[in-house]
Amino acid sequence: MYHINRDKRSIQSSEWIFEALLALTDEMDYEKISVTDIVNRAKVGRSTFYRNFDQKDDVFKFKCNQTCLRLREYLTDYQTQYDVPPGPASSKPFFTFWSSNTLLIEALIKINRIDILSDSYVEVLRQYYDDYTYLLDGIPSDYVEYVMAANVGSSIGVLVQWIKNNKRESPEDIAEIVMHQLLSNYNRLI
Structure with a gap:
């Protein structure tokens, strides 16, 4: 701690x-x-x-918590400024933010502790859902933790892969890939 x-x-x-x-x-x-x-x-x-x-892990936990709080502020400001709804439409600002903040993630990848970032992101996402409760409309309360785990897992997984690929794609391109995949999955369900 x-x-x-x-x-x-x-x-x-x-x-x-x-x-x-x-x-x-x-x-x-x-x-x-x-x-x-x-x-x-x-x-x-x-x-x-x-x-x-x-302990030394706490140094990374602190930095991840700080960075994820800055991410939340960045996303909220972006959504307000550009009238972007919270949720999947925020993929572009998510990747834009991280494109300027990769040193921390690169270190966590190197030491095989990306779980520290995931834990911090869960907390920020929980606050985010508290602010935008309608994002969870229709989801039984028993399932909310699973929804958060799916969002954190996919977001961090794509982010880590993007960084491992030396951010070959722009934040806009990687957001488009993510949105395309989400929409494809959604359309298959309908």
Whole structure:
């Protein structure tokens, strides 16, 4: 778990710790990175690390949570500005946002911990559905967790594949691929 205070010093030191961990993942196996390695690279004390984080995974959890909250704000602003409804129509801004924020995902892919991003995205999606309850109209409450799991799994799965392919397609193109697939599946059901 992480415990970042809202004071400037705590926020700055947690950013240094993240940058240090990110750099270390390029140099050595994630399993071999110790808290000592991280604090030495970040030039902070062990007490600073443990004041903010319980373990090194928490550094990525914190950064994923922060990034997913920024994603939610970005999507909400985009939907308001361009009158785009929430849901599948938000694929383009989803991929546009991530096209500028790939370092985190690249690191998570490298260390085989994309689950950390998925967990953060579930929380943001849960808030999103709370704001736009009509998106779940007609879905029995027992099924909501499955709907979220399907949305997170497919969104993150496509995102990871896109990044593994070095973002060959533009955000617009990858959104079109996703929308085409969703519509094809929907039309087969009718």
